[in-house]
Amino acid sequence: MSANTDYYNIESCFTEEQILIRDATRDWVVKHVKPNIEKYFQKAETPSHLIKELASIGGFGLIFPEKYGGVNADYISFGLMMQELERGDSSIRVISSIQTSLVMYAIYKFGSEEQREKYLPKLSTGELLGAFGLTEPDFGSNPSSMHSYYKEQGDKIIINGSKMWIGNAETANIALVWIKDENKVVKGIIIETDKITNFTTTTLKDKWSFRSSKTGELVFSDSLVDKSQVLENSTSIQDAYECLNIGRYAVAWGSVGIATECYETALQYSKERIQFGKPIGSNQLIQKKLTDMVTEITKAQLMCYQLGKLMNEGKANYKQISMAKRNNVKMAQNIARESRQILGGMGITSEYPVMRHMINIETLITYQGTNEIHELITGRDITGFNAI
Ligand SMILES: Cc1cc2nc3c(=O)[nH]c(=O)nc-3n(C[C@H](O)[C@H](O)[C@H](O)COP(=O)(O)OP(=O)(O)OC[C@H]3O[C@@H](n4cnc5c(N)ncnc54)[C@H](O)[C@@H]3O)c2cc1C
Numbered sequence: 001m002s003a004n005t006d007y008y009n010i011e012s013c014f015t016e017e018q019i020l021i022r023d024a025t026r027d028w029v030v031k032h033v034k035p036n037i038e039k040y041f042q043k044a045e046t047p048s049h050l051i052k053e054l055a056s057i058g059g060f061g062l063i064f065p066e067k068y069g070g071v072n073a074d075y076i077s078f079g080l081m082m083q084e085l086e087r088g089d090s091s092i093r094v095i096s097s098i099q100t101s102l103v104m105y106a107i108y109k110f111g112s113e114e115q116r117e118k119y120l121p122k123l124s125t126g127e128l129l130g131a132f133g134l135t136e137p138d139f140g141s142n143p144s145s146m147h148s149y150y151k152e153q154g155d156k157i158i159i160n161g162s163k164m165w166i167g168n169a170e171t172a173n174i175a176l177v178w179i180k181d182e183n184k185v186v187k188g189i190i191i192e193t194d195k196i197t198n199f200t201t202t203t204l205k206d207k208w209s210f211r212s213s214k215t216g217e218l219v220f221s222d223s224l225v226d227k228s229q230v231l232e233n234s235t236s237i238q239d240a241y242e243c244l245n246i247g248r249y250a251v252a253w254g255s256v257g258i259a260t261e262c263y264e265t266a267l268q269y270s271k272e273r274i275q276f277g278k279p280i281g282s283n284q285l286i287q288k289k290l291t292d293m294v295t296e297i298t299k300a301q302l303m304c305y306q307l308g309k310l311m312n313e314g315k316a317n318y319k320q321i322s323m324a325k326r327n328n329v330k331m332a333q334n335i336a337r338e339s340r341q342i343l344g345g346m347g348i349t350s351e352y353p354v355m356r357h358m359i360n361i362e363t364l365i366t367y368q369g370t371n372e373i374h375e376l377i378t379g380r381d382i383t384g385f386n387a388i
Contacts, residue, residue, distance in 0.1 A: 033088030055126035069124025075311035086254030091212035103130030131172035133163035169216030326374035
Protein backbone atom coordinates (compact mmCIF):
# COMPACT_ATOMS: atom_id res chain seq x y z
CA MET A 1 0.00 0.00 0.00
CA SER A 2 1.33 3.45 -0.86
CA ALA A 3 2.01 5.41 2.28
CA ASN A 4 2.31 8.71 0.46
CA THR A 5 -0.93 10.07 -0.90
CA ASP A 6 0.35 13.43 -2.11
CA TYR A 7 -1.35 14.20 -5.40
CA TYR A 8 0.00 17.75 -5.65
CA ASN A 9 3.53 16.90 -4.51
CA ILE A 10 3.16 19.09 -1.44
CA GLU A 11 6.17 17.29 -0.05
CA SER A 12 8.30 19.41 -2.41
CA CYS A 13 7.43 22.39 -0.18
CA PHE A 14 8.59 20.66 3.00
CA THR A 15 12.02 21.13 4.57
CA GLU A 16 14.33 18.21 5.27
CA GLU A 17 13.53 18.46 8.95
CA GLN A 18 9.79 18.35 8.33
CA ILE A 19 10.14 15.23 6.16
CA LEU A 20 12.42 13.63 8.74
CA ILE A 21 9.92 14.16 11.55
CA ARG A 22 7.02 12.94 9.42
CA ASP A 23 8.86 9.80 8.31
CA ALA A 24 10.21 8.99 11.78
CA THR A 25 6.69 9.30 13.22
CA ARG A 26 5.24 7.22 10.39
CA ASP A 27 7.80 4.45 10.94
CA TRP A 28 7.14 4.50 14.67
CA VAL A 29 3.38 4.21 14.13
CA VAL A 30 3.82 1.31 11.70
CA LYS A 31 6.09 -0.50 14.16
CA HIS A 32 4.45 0.27 17.51
CA VAL A 33 0.84 1.33 16.99
CA LYS A 34 -0.67 -0.43 14.00
CA PRO A 35 0.14 -4.04 14.96
CA ASN A 36 -1.78 -3.97 18.26
CA ILE A 37 -4.12 -1.00 18.37
CA GLU A 38 -7.22 -2.94 17.31
CA LYS A 39 -6.88 -5.18 20.39
CA TYR A 40 -6.52 -2.20 22.72
CA PHE A 41 -9.45 -0.49 21.04
CA GLN A 42 -11.72 -3.53 21.35
CA LYS A 43 -10.83 -3.89 25.03
CA ALA A 44 -11.11 -0.13 25.61
CA GLU A 45 -7.57 -0.04 26.97
CA THR A 46 -4.85 2.57 26.53
CA PRO A 47 -1.50 1.29 25.27
CA SER A 48 0.21 3.05 28.19
CA HIS A 49 3.54 1.39 27.48
CA LEU A 50 3.79 3.65 24.40
CA ILE A 51 3.80 6.86 26.42
CA LYS A 52 7.55 6.84 27.15
CA GLU A 53 8.27 5.72 23.59
CA LEU A 54 6.15 8.56 22.26
CA ALA A 55 8.29 10.93 24.31
CA SER A 56 11.42 9.47 22.73
CA ILE A 57 10.29 10.48 19.21
CA GLY A 58 9.50 14.02 20.35
CA GLY A 59 5.79 13.37 20.82
CA PHE A 60 5.62 15.69 23.82
CA GLY A 61 6.50 19.34 23.33
CA LEU A 62 8.09 19.17 19.87
CA ILE A 63 7.47 22.89 19.29
CA PHE A 64 9.09 24.17 22.50
CA PRO A 65 12.71 25.24 23.05
CA GLU A 66 15.29 22.60 23.96
CA LYS A 67 15.64 24.15 27.39
CA TYR A 68 12.14 22.86 28.17
CA GLY A 69 12.63 19.47 26.54
CA GLY A 70 11.40 20.35 23.05
CA VAL A 71 13.30 20.51 19.75
CA ASN A 72 12.10 23.96 18.67
CA ALA A 73 10.36 22.39 15.68
CA ASP A 74 8.06 24.48 13.52
CA TYR A 75 4.29 24.10 13.25
CA ILE A 76 4.36 22.18 9.96
CA SER A 77 6.60 19.53 11.54
CA PHE A 78 4.22 19.39 14.49
CA GLY A 79 1.24 19.08 12.14
CA LEU A 80 2.91 16.28 10.17
CA MET A 81 3.58 14.45 13.42
CA MET A 82 -0.11 14.77 14.38
CA GLN A 83 -1.11 13.52 10.93
CA GLU A 84 1.03 10.41 11.24
CA LEU A 85 0.05 9.66 14.84
CA GLU A 86 -3.64 9.85 14.00
CA ARG A 87 -3.13 7.49 11.07
CA GLY A 88 -2.37 4.99 13.80
CA ASP A 89 -5.20 5.92 16.13
CA SER A 90 -6.80 9.06 17.57
CA SER A 91 -5.92 7.89 21.09
CA ILE A 92 -2.21 8.11 20.28
CA ARG A 93 -2.48 11.53 18.66
CA VAL A 94 -4.57 12.77 21.55
CA ILE A 95 -2.03 11.71 24.21
CA SER A 96 0.57 13.71 22.33
CA SER A 97 -1.74 16.61 21.64
CA ILE A 98 -3.18 17.01 25.16
CA GLN A 99 0.36 17.07 26.49
CA THR A 100 1.79 19.45 23.88
CA SER A 101 -1.05 21.70 22.68
CA LEU A 102 -3.03 22.02 25.86
CA VAL A 103 -0.91 21.35 28.95
CA MET A 104 2.65 22.28 27.96
CA TYR A 105 1.49 25.19 25.81
CA ALA A 106 -0.53 26.61 28.73
CA ILE A 107 2.45 26.41 31.08
CA TYR A 108 4.88 27.67 28.43
CA LYS A 109 2.70 30.63 27.46
CA PHE A 110 1.05 31.60 30.74
CA GLY A 111 3.26 30.10 33.45
CA SER A 112 6.12 31.75 35.35
CA GLU A 113 9.71 30.79 34.52
CA GLU A 114 9.74 28.73 37.70
CA GLN A 115 6.59 26.85 36.61
CA ARG A 116 8.08 26.25 33.15
CA GLU A 117 11.31 24.87 34.52
CA LYS A 118 9.54 22.73 37.07
CA TYR A 119 7.01 21.05 34.77
CA LEU A 120 7.92 21.27 31.08
CA PRO A 121 11.02 19.03 31.03
CA LYS A 122 9.19 16.29 32.94
CA LEU A 123 6.15 16.58 30.69
CA SER A 124 8.40 16.31 27.63
CA THR A 125 9.93 13.01 28.80
CA GLY A 126 6.57 11.56 29.77
CA GLU A 127 7.61 11.38 33.43
CA LEU A 128 4.50 13.46 34.02
CA LEU A 129 1.27 12.92 32.10
CA GLY A 130 -1.11 15.85 31.68
CA ALA A 131 -4.85 16.49 31.41
CA PHE A 132 -6.66 19.64 30.32
CA GLY A 133 -9.84 20.52 32.18
CA LEU A 134 -12.10 23.14 30.67
CA THR A 135 -15.48 21.49 29.96
CA GLU A 136 -18.04 21.08 32.77
CA PRO A 137 -21.14 18.88 32.93
CA ASP A 138 -23.42 21.87 32.20
CA PHE A 139 -21.00 23.94 30.10
CA GLY A 140 -19.61 22.34 26.96
CA SER A 141 -19.92 24.70 24.02
CA ASN A 142 -20.06 27.73 26.33
CA PRO A 143 -17.26 27.14 28.83
CA SER A 144 -17.04 30.82 29.74
CA SER A 145 -20.22 30.34 31.82
CA MET A 146 -18.45 27.69 33.92
CA HIS A 147 -19.44 27.24 37.56
CA SER A 148 -16.15 25.98 39.03
CA TYR A 149 -14.53 28.63 41.22
CA TYR A 150 -11.82 29.16 43.77
CA LYS A 151 -11.32 31.39 46.78
CA GLU A 152 -8.04 32.46 48.29
CA GLN A 153 -7.18 31.51 51.87
CA GLY A 154 -3.71 32.65 52.90
CA ASP A 155 -1.16 31.01 50.61
CA LYS A 156 -3.74 28.41 49.49
CA ILE A 157 -6.75 28.38 47.20
CA ILE A 158 -9.93 26.37 47.80
CA ILE A 159 -11.53 24.94 44.66
CA ASN A 160 -15.11 23.76 44.17
CA GLY A 161 -16.72 22.40 41.01
CA SER A 162 -16.19 19.68 38.45
CA LYS A 163 -14.73 19.15 35.00
CA MET A 164 -16.29 16.62 32.64
CA TRP A 165 -15.09 14.75 29.54
CA ILE A 166 -11.45 15.13 30.51
CA GLY A 167 -8.86 13.06 28.63
CA ASN A 168 -6.47 11.22 31.03
CA ALA A 169 -8.64 12.34 33.99
CA GLU A 170 -7.75 9.38 36.15
CA THR A 171 -4.19 8.79 35.00
CA ALA A 172 -2.80 12.33 34.79
CA ASN A 173 -0.14 13.51 37.24
CA ILE A 174 -0.85 17.10 36.25
CA ALA A 175 -4.30 18.51 35.46
CA LEU A 176 -4.24 21.95 33.90
CA VAL A 177 -7.69 23.25 34.86
CA TRP A 178 -9.49 26.49 34.09
CA ILE A 179 -11.42 27.89 37.07
CA LYS A 180 -12.98 31.24 38.01
CA ASP A 181 -11.42 33.32 40.76
CA GLU A 182 -13.37 35.46 43.24
CA ASN A 183 -13.78 38.17 40.58
CA LYS A 184 -15.19 35.62 38.11
CA VAL A 185 -12.03 35.80 36.01
CA VAL A 186 -11.01 32.45 34.52
CA LYS A 187 -7.46 31.40 35.46
CA GLY A 188 -5.36 28.38 34.60
CA ILE A 189 -4.22 26.27 37.56
CA ILE A 190 -1.68 23.46 37.63
CA ILE A 191 -3.09 20.67 39.78
CA GLU A 192 -0.64 18.05 41.00
CA THR A 193 -3.10 15.22 41.35
CA ASP A 194 -1.18 13.48 44.16
CA LYS A 195 -0.93 16.64 46.26
CA ILE A 196 -4.40 18.17 46.09
CA THR A 197 -6.87 17.32 48.88
CA ASN A 198 -10.60 16.44 48.58
CA PHE A 199 -10.24 15.66 44.91
CA THR A 200 -11.66 12.68 43.03
CA THR A 201 -11.46 11.42 39.48
CA THR A 202 -13.56 8.93 37.57
CA THR A 203 -13.36 7.35 34.13
CA LEU A 204 -16.34 7.16 31.83
CA LYS A 205 -17.16 3.52 31.09
CA ASP A 206 -18.67 2.08 27.95
CA LYS A 207 -17.91 4.79 25.42
CA TRP A 208 -17.85 3.84 21.74
CA SER A 209 -15.41 6.45 20.44
CA PHE A 210 -11.80 7.17 21.49
CA ARG A 211 -11.90 3.76 23.15
CA SER A 212 -8.15 3.63 23.70
CA SER A 213 -8.14 7.00 25.43
CA LYS A 214 -9.53 7.33 28.95
CA THR A 215 -12.03 10.15 29.41
CA GLY A 216 -13.43 11.13 32.77
CA GLU A 217 -14.33 13.64 35.44
CA LEU A 218 -12.36 15.78 37.89
CA VAL A 219 -14.31 16.68 41.03
CA PHE A 220 -13.24 19.38 43.50
CA SER A 221 -14.95 19.67 46.92
CA ASP A 222 -13.20 22.32 49.01
CA SER A 223 -9.97 21.09 47.44
CA LEU A 224 -6.83 22.78 48.73
CA VAL A 225 -4.01 23.81 46.40
CA ASP A 226 -1.04 26.17 46.86
CA LYS A 227 -1.77 29.61 45.46
CA SER A 228 1.54 29.42 43.61
CA GLN A 229 -0.03 26.80 41.31
CA VAL A 230 -2.12 29.44 39.52
CA LEU A 231 -0.51 30.22 36.15
CA GLU A 232 1.20 33.51 36.83
CA ASN A 233 0.33 35.20 33.54
CA SER A 234 -3.12 33.81 32.99
CA THR A 235 -5.73 36.56 32.79
CA SER A 236 -8.92 35.26 31.13
CA ILE A 237 -10.74 32.44 29.36
CA GLN A 238 -9.07 33.66 26.17
CA ASP A 239 -5.90 31.95 27.42
CA ALA A 240 -7.69 28.59 27.41
CA TYR A 241 -8.96 29.32 23.90
CA GLU A 242 -5.41 30.07 22.79
CA CYS A 243 -4.38 26.58 23.93
CA LEU A 244 -7.41 25.16 22.11
CA ASN A 245 -6.18 26.83 18.93
CA ILE A 246 -3.08 24.66 19.01
CA GLY A 247 -5.27 21.64 19.81
CA ARG A 248 -7.61 22.38 16.91
CA TYR A 249 -4.66 22.84 14.59
CA ALA A 250 -3.49 19.36 15.64
CA VAL A 251 -6.97 17.94 14.91
CA ALA A 252 -6.97 19.51 11.44
CA TRP A 253 -3.75 17.66 10.55
CA GLY A 254 -4.76 14.48 12.39
CA SER A 255 -7.93 14.32 10.31
CA VAL A 256 -5.83 14.25 7.15
CA GLY A 257 -4.03 11.25 8.66
CA ILE A 258 -7.31 9.41 9.25
CA ALA A 259 -8.65 10.26 5.80
CA THR A 260 -5.43 9.12 4.12
CA GLU A 261 -5.37 5.84 6.02
CA CYS A 262 -9.01 5.10 5.11
CA TYR A 263 -8.61 6.15 1.48
CA GLU A 264 -5.45 4.10 0.95
CA THR A 265 -7.11 1.07 2.54
CA ALA A 266 -10.14 1.42 0.24
CA LEU A 267 -7.99 2.03 -2.84
CA GLN A 268 -5.93 -1.09 -2.23
CA TYR A 269 -9.04 -3.16 -1.51
CA SER A 270 -10.71 -1.92 -4.70
CA LYS A 271 -7.80 -3.26 -6.73
CA GLU A 272 -7.83 -6.67 -5.07
CA ARG A 273 -11.49 -7.44 -4.48
CA ILE A 274 -13.00 -9.27 -7.46
CA GLN A 275 -16.75 -9.19 -8.05
CA PHE A 276 -18.53 -10.01 -11.33
CA GLY A 277 -15.15 -11.29 -12.57
CA LYS A 278 -13.24 -7.98 -12.26
CA PRO A 279 -11.76 -5.76 -9.56
CA ILE A 280 -14.40 -3.56 -7.93
CA GLY A 281 -12.06 -0.60 -8.61
CA SER A 282 -12.73 -0.97 -12.33
CA ASN A 283 -16.34 0.11 -11.78
CA GLN A 284 -17.16 3.76 -12.44
CA LEU A 285 -19.13 4.12 -9.19
CA ILE A 286 -16.14 3.00 -7.09
CA GLN A 287 -13.77 5.23 -9.06
CA LYS A 288 -16.04 8.21 -8.42
CA LYS A 289 -15.81 7.58 -4.66
CA LEU A 290 -12.02 7.22 -4.77
CA THR A 291 -11.66 10.31 -6.97
CA ASP A 292 -13.71 12.40 -4.56
CA MET A 293 -11.62 11.10 -1.66
CA VAL A 294 -8.21 11.91 -3.11
CA THR A 295 -9.44 15.33 -4.23
CA GLU A 296 -10.76 16.19 -0.77
CA ILE A 297 -7.57 14.93 0.89
CA THR A 298 -5.49 17.09 -1.45
CA LYS A 299 -7.56 20.18 -0.61
CA ALA A 300 -7.23 19.45 3.13
CA GLN A 301 -3.47 18.94 2.82
CA LEU A 302 -3.10 22.31 1.09
CA MET A 303 -5.21 23.94 3.78
CA CYS A 304 -3.01 22.46 6.50
CA TYR A 305 0.17 23.44 4.75
CA GLN A 306 -0.83 27.08 4.28
CA LEU A 307 -2.21 27.24 7.83
CA GLY A 308 1.09 25.81 9.10
CA LYS A 309 2.98 28.53 7.24
CA LEU A 310 0.77 31.18 8.82
CA MET A 311 1.31 29.59 12.25
CA ASN A 312 5.08 29.65 11.70
CA GLU A 313 4.91 33.33 10.84
CA GLY A 314 2.69 34.03 13.86
CA LYS A 315 -0.04 35.23 11.47
CA ALA A 316 -2.73 32.54 11.83
CA ASN A 317 -5.91 33.62 13.58
CA TYR A 318 -8.43 31.48 15.44
CA LYS A 319 -10.99 31.78 12.64
CA GLN A 320 -8.61 30.24 10.12
CA ILE A 321 -7.79 27.42 12.54
CA SER A 322 -11.50 26.91 13.18
CA MET A 323 -12.21 26.59 9.45
CA ALA A 324 -9.47 23.98 8.98
CA LYS A 325 -10.61 21.96 12.00
CA ARG A 326 -14.22 21.87 10.81
CA ASN A 327 -13.45 21.19 7.16
CA ASN A 328 -10.88 18.47 7.74
CA VAL A 329 -12.86 16.56 10.35
CA LYS A 330 -15.94 16.57 8.13
CA MET A 331 -13.80 15.55 5.17
CA ALA A 332 -12.33 12.64 7.16
CA GLN A 333 -15.80 11.61 8.34
CA ASN A 334 -17.09 11.41 4.77
CA ILE A 335 -14.02 9.54 3.55
CA ALA A 336 -14.13 7.02 6.40
CA ARG A 337 -17.79 6.28 5.66
CA GLU A 338 -17.22 5.87 1.92
CA SER A 339 -14.12 3.72 2.53
CA ARG A 340 -16.07 1.48 4.84
CA GLN A 341 -18.68 1.06 2.14
CA ILE A 342 -16.07 0.14 -0.48
CA LEU A 343 -14.85 -2.60 1.85
CA GLY A 344 -18.34 -4.10 1.98
CA GLY A 345 -18.83 -6.51 4.89
CA MET A 346 -15.11 -6.53 5.60
CA GLY A 347 -15.42 -2.85 6.40
CA ILE A 348 -17.07 -3.54 9.73
CA THR A 349 -14.37 -5.94 10.89
CA SER A 350 -11.21 -5.10 12.81
CA GLU A 351 -9.14 -6.62 10.03
CA TYR A 352 -9.15 -3.13 8.53
CA PRO A 353 -8.69 0.15 10.45
CA VAL A 354 -11.57 2.00 8.80
CA MET A 355 -14.45 1.33 11.21
CA ARG A 356 -12.23 2.21 14.20
CA HIS A 357 -11.29 5.52 12.61
CA MET A 358 -14.93 6.13 11.67
CA ILE A 359 -15.96 5.74 15.30
CA ASN A 360 -13.12 7.96 16.54
CA ILE A 361 -14.18 10.74 14.18
CA GLU A 362 -17.45 11.03 16.12
CA THR A 363 -15.36 12.55 18.91
CA LEU A 364 -13.39 14.80 16.57
CA ILE A 365 -16.70 16.21 15.30
CA THR A 366 -17.68 17.16 18.86
CA TYR A 367 -14.60 18.04 20.85
CA GLN A 368 -12.32 21.06 20.59
CA GLY A 369 -15.42 23.00 19.52
CA THR A 370 -18.30 21.18 17.85
CA ASN A 371 -18.81 21.23 14.10
CA GLU A 372 -21.73 23.64 14.61
CA ILE A 373 -19.76 26.04 16.78
CA HIS A 374 -17.06 26.23 14.10
CA GLU A 375 -19.72 26.85 11.45
CA LEU A 376 -20.96 29.73 13.57
CA ILE A 377 -17.45 31.13 14.07
CA THR A 378 -16.98 31.36 10.30
CA GLY A 379 -20.56 32.58 9.87
CA ARG A 380 -20.01 35.35 12.40
CA ASP A 381 -16.76 36.34 10.74
CA ILE A 382 -18.12 36.61 7.21
CA THR A 383 -21.51 38.16 7.99
CA GLY A 384 -20.72 40.19 11.07
CA PHE A 385 -23.74 38.66 12.87
CA ASN A 386 -23.09 36.57 15.99
CA ALA A 387 -25.42 33.55 15.89
CA ILE A 388 -23.72 31.60 18.69
C1 LIG B 1 -14.01 11.80 23.95
C2 LIG B 1 -14.02 13.24 24.39
C3 LIG B 1 -12.87 13.80 24.94
C4 LIG B 1 -12.90 15.11 25.42
N1 LIG B 1 -11.77 15.63 26.00
C5 LIG B 1 -11.84 16.82 26.64
C6 LIG B 1 -10.73 17.28 27.40
O1 LIG B 1 -9.68 16.63 27.50
N2 LIG B 1 -10.86 18.48 28.06
C7 LIG B 1 -11.99 19.23 28.00
O2 LIG B 1 -12.03 20.29 28.63
N3 LIG B 1 -13.07 18.81 27.27
C8 LIG B 1 -13.01 17.63 26.58
N4 LIG B 1 -14.10 17.18 25.85
C9 LIG B 1 -15.33 17.94 25.88
C10 LIG B 1 -15.73 18.58 24.55
O3 LIG B 1 -14.92 19.67 24.28
C11 LIG B 1 -17.23 18.92 24.61
O4 LIG B 1 -17.92 17.69 24.54
C12 LIG B 1 -17.66 19.86 23.51
O5 LIG B 1 -17.16 21.15 23.74
C13 LIG B 1 -19.20 19.94 23.39
O6 LIG B 1 -19.78 20.13 24.63
P1 LIG B 1 -21.04 19.21 25.04
O7 LIG B 1 -20.66 17.80 24.84
O8 LIG B 1 -21.44 19.65 26.41
O9 LIG B 1 -22.16 19.56 23.99
P2 LIG B 1 -23.17 20.82 24.04
O10 LIG B 1 -22.41 22.10 24.19
O11 LIG B 1 -24.24 20.54 25.02
O12 LIG B 1 -23.76 20.77 22.57
C14 LIG B 1 -24.75 19.80 22.18
C15 LIG B 1 -25.12 20.08 20.73
O13 LIG B 1 -25.68 21.40 20.63
C16 LIG B 1 -24.98 22.15 19.66
N5 LIG B 1 -24.94 23.55 20.07
C17 LIG B 1 -24.54 24.07 21.25
N6 LIG B 1 -24.64 25.40 21.23
C18 LIG B 1 -25.11 25.74 20.00
C19 LIG B 1 -25.42 26.97 19.36
N7 LIG B 1 -25.25 28.15 19.95
N8 LIG B 1 -25.90 26.92 18.09
C20 LIG B 1 -26.05 25.73 17.44
N9 LIG B 1 -25.77 24.55 18.00
C21 LIG B 1 -25.30 24.55 19.26
C22 LIG B 1 -23.59 21.53 19.61
O14 LIG B 1 -22.94 21.81 18.38
C23 LIG B 1 -23.92 20.06 19.79
O15 LIG B 1 -24.30 19.51 18.56
C24 LIG B 1 -14.07 15.88 25.31
C25 LIG B 1 -15.21 15.33 24.70
C26 LIG B 1 -15.19 14.03 24.25
C27 LIG B 1 -16.44 13.45 23.64
